[in-house]
Each structure stands twice: as structure tokens, then as C-alpha cells.
Amino acid sequence: MDKVLKNDHSEETLFEVAEFFKVLGDPTRIKIVSALFENGELCVNDIVNLVDVSRTAVSHQLRILKDKRIISYRKDGQMKFYHLDDAHVEVIVLLTITHLSHH
Amino acid sequence: MDKVLKNDHSEETLFEVAEFFKVLGDPTRIKIVSALFENGELCVNDIVNLVDVSRTAVSHQLRILKDKRIISYRKDGQMKFYHLDDAHVEVIVLLTITHLSHH
DNA sequence: TCAATATGTGAACACTTGCTCACTTATTAA
DNA sequence: TTAATAAGTGAGCAAGTGTTCACATATTGA
DSSP states (O other): OOOOOOOOOOHHHHHHHHHHHHHHHSOOOOOOOHHHHHHHHHHHHHHHHTTTTTTHHHHHHHHHHHTSSSSEHHHHHTTEEEESSSSHHHHHHHHHHHHHHOO | OOOOOOOOOOOHHHHHHHHHHHHHSSSHHHHHHHHHHHHHEHHHHHHHHHHSSSHHHHHHHHHHHHHSSSEEEEETTEEEEEESHHHHHHHHHHHHHHHHHHH
């Protein structure tokens, strides 16, 4: 009997997985995400100081992370406090750090 | 006492994490990786048939995955059998699929 | 109302990326 | 040795991406 090749995950699921990884696959965005799960909640200015990228560039990247539902924010006066939208993201990133440290 | 902002993970570690996610953040490469953990081991021709991308494009992507130590291969005659280099990758991808399914 | 502070937006541009095309290398069978 | 099969490589190019610059919006305090 011939070996049957499997392709269990649908094209669409895998495309979404790729989209998710692509968003985390940028140095500025992963630094923002890391800063957020280290600190819980940060305003834009705190993020700018922690990740050492221009304020404008941070704004653009925050939008991408927000559109992909990786982060969201709470508004307080003229400030916006961003936080991770889902604890899964932290688990995935930490697991990846563990994985890479074994190389 | 002022809140102290944390940035625990080094710039370099986070850069490597971003590099890793960037490699998985492409539809062709994630399809290859998925096909490999569904099937254990595949020759290039099997991969071409499963992911529905040209043979040449698959070759280019296999090289990127190999360079990043995500896959490796066993040579048998004129064929090369590729497989995942580390079980962590499967765990990370499956965890991500679970995460996305909760959205 | 006016100025200051906090954040966001859109266009432009250099840089990167993934594909195709033409060609090459390696192995096996005739 | 020749032809066929399996796989890889490098150049070229269209499409995508991340940053900067100039400008816009929103909120607060004087």
C-alpha cells in the first residue's frame, strides 16, 4: 500500500498562521510585544523609550499590532495605555525564546 | 517610588526571535513546515505536490529553512528527504493554530 | 481661546523579498 | 557514455515593507 501524504491543516489556517508570524517577525514589533508583557501596560511614550525607535515608527507598528488583535488599549485622558490582547502571545514568544536557546 | 520599566530580554535575543518568526511568516514556508510535521519526512517532489508551488520556488524556500536550522535532510541516492530539525517548531506552530482558533 | 502635550496619518522612498527563467550539478539506468 | 531524473543556483524583477517627514487630531491647563 502506498504511503498517503497528509496535508491536514487547511490552506486558509496556514495562511493565518503565516500572517500572525509575519507580524511578530519584525524587530520593532517583537520589542513592543516583549515590553508589553514585561510591563503589563504602557503608554506610547514609555514604549518609544523602551524600544528605541522613533515615535512615528512606533505609532505605525502599534496600528499593525492592533489591527491583528495582538494588542489593544485603554484610553485615559490624552494618553493611551496599550496591553497584550491575549496571553497566548506571551506563551508563544517565551516558548520560542526557549527553543532558540537550545541551539 | 516610581514604576521601573522593564526590558528583560536582550536586544539580540529579541532580534533572533523576530528572525525565527519571519521565516515561519511566509505562506510557502509554513506550508512546507506543516507538510513535514504531518508526514515526518518528504522528498522535494512530494513537497512540491503538497504545497502547490513551483519546484524552483520550493528549492529556494527549503534553503532558507535549512539555513535557519528549522529543517534538515537525509540523502538517499539522487533524492533528499527533508524533515523538521527540532520538535519545538511543531509545538510552536500548533500552539499558534490553537491561539488563532480562539478568535 | 491659546499653547502645550500625546498620539495618529499619509505620501514618499530605500530596502527587502519571493517568484520565475535559464542554467548547473549529481545520481542512476540503459 | 548518454539520457533521464532529482534537486539546486543566480540574476532579474515586480510587489511588499518599515522608516522618515510633514501635517493632523485630541485633550488638558493657563
